[in-house]
Amino acid sequence: DTGVSQNPRHKITKRGQNVTFRCDPISEHNRLYWYRQTLGQGPEFLTYFQNEAQLEKSRLLSDRFSAERPKGSFSTLEIQRTEQGDSAMYLCASSPFGRAAYEQYFGPGTRLTVT
Amino acid sequence: DQQVKQNSPSLSVQEGRISILNCDYTNSMFDYFLWYKKYPAEGPTFLISISSIKDKNEDGRFTVFLNKSAKHLSLHIVPSQPGDSAVYFCAARAITQGGSEKLVFGKGTKLTVNP
Numbered sequence: 466d467t468g469v470s471q472n473p474r475h476k477i478t479k480r481g482q483n484v485t486f487r488c489d490p491i492s493e494h495n496r497l498y499w500y501r502q503t504l505g506q507g508p509e510f511l512t513y514f515q516n517e518a519q520l521e522k523s524r525l526l527s528d529r530f531s532a533e534r535p536k537g538s539f540s541t542l543e544i545q546r547t548e549q550g551d552s553a554m555y556l557c558a559s560s561p562f563g564r565a566a567y568e569q570y571f572g573p574g575t576r577l578t579v580t
Numbered sequence: 581d582q583q584v585k586q587n588s589p590s591l592s593v594q595e596g597r598i599s600i601l602n603c604d605y606t607n608s609m610f611d612y613f614l615w616y617k618k619y620p621a622e623g624p625t626f627l628i629s630i631s632s633i634k635d636k637n638e639d640g641r642f643t644v645f646l647n648k649s650a651k652h653l654s655l656h657i658v659p660s661q662p663g664d665s666a667v668y669f670c671a672a673r674a675i676t677q678g679g680s681e682k683l684v685f686g687k688g689t690k691l692t693v694n695p
Contacts, residue, residue, distance in 0.1 A: 469623070498682070498683075500683075505687060506687055507584075507669050507671070507685030507686050507687050507688055508624065508669070508683070508685050509685070510682040510683065510684070513680045513681070513682060515680075520678060520679075520680045521676050521678050521680035521682065523682075556623055556624070558623075567612040567614055567629060567673040567681065567683065568614075568626055568629065569626070569683060570626065571616075571623030571624045571625070572623050573621065573622050573623045574623050
């Protein structure tokens with residue numbers, strides 16, 4: 466069990482470019498979450514997967530954002546036509562089947578900087 | 581609308597003394613409350629939780645107290661150690677309209693334990 470991993474750890478992109486982040490949850494965790502954290506704030510919920518099904522999306526997730534979890538394993542978060550306001554830390558978390566989802570295990574995050 | 585509030589951005593204590601971190605919430609439908617610890621360049625790490633039907637939960641040096649009538653919880657760390665220096669996030673579990681679960685976080689309190 467190596468924990469939740471996220472790649473890349475840092476991403477610098479120019480406004481208008483597309484970016485994609487990857488999250489590998491703890492193996493056999495069927496629940497996966499994406500959060501966004503900006504400076505001075507706590508993590509804010511973006512979206513939730515149970516296995517491969519995306520069951521919940523926050524209104525923070527605009528049409529430029531899309532998340533997938535093919536085959537219920539790793540997940541990707543894509544941001545199209547990035548804007549400076551997208552600059553943030555993007556955190557992925559997972560939790561195991563059969564336990565209350567409140568105990569979520571977080572990855573180290575991907576820090577996005579849009580110039 | 582900040583449903584989980586941590587009104588103290590920072591706290592400084594001496595090694596060996598008690599650290600008390602506070603958190604207030606507004607949504608009476610939250611059923612679990614959690615504390616996460618975050619070191620720089622790492623994701624949040626789950627520390628301790630408490631069910632809304634309890635008023636105290638203890639784990640080693642960490643104790644969480646819940647005052648449901650006041651919608652207030654606190655984390656006590658006794659004795660405080662320099663390694664406890666980190667940002668502490670209070671979080672609450674919410675059930676979404678779609679029946680999914682998500683965590684709602686406060687803005688965090690930066691704890692510094694001085695040797």
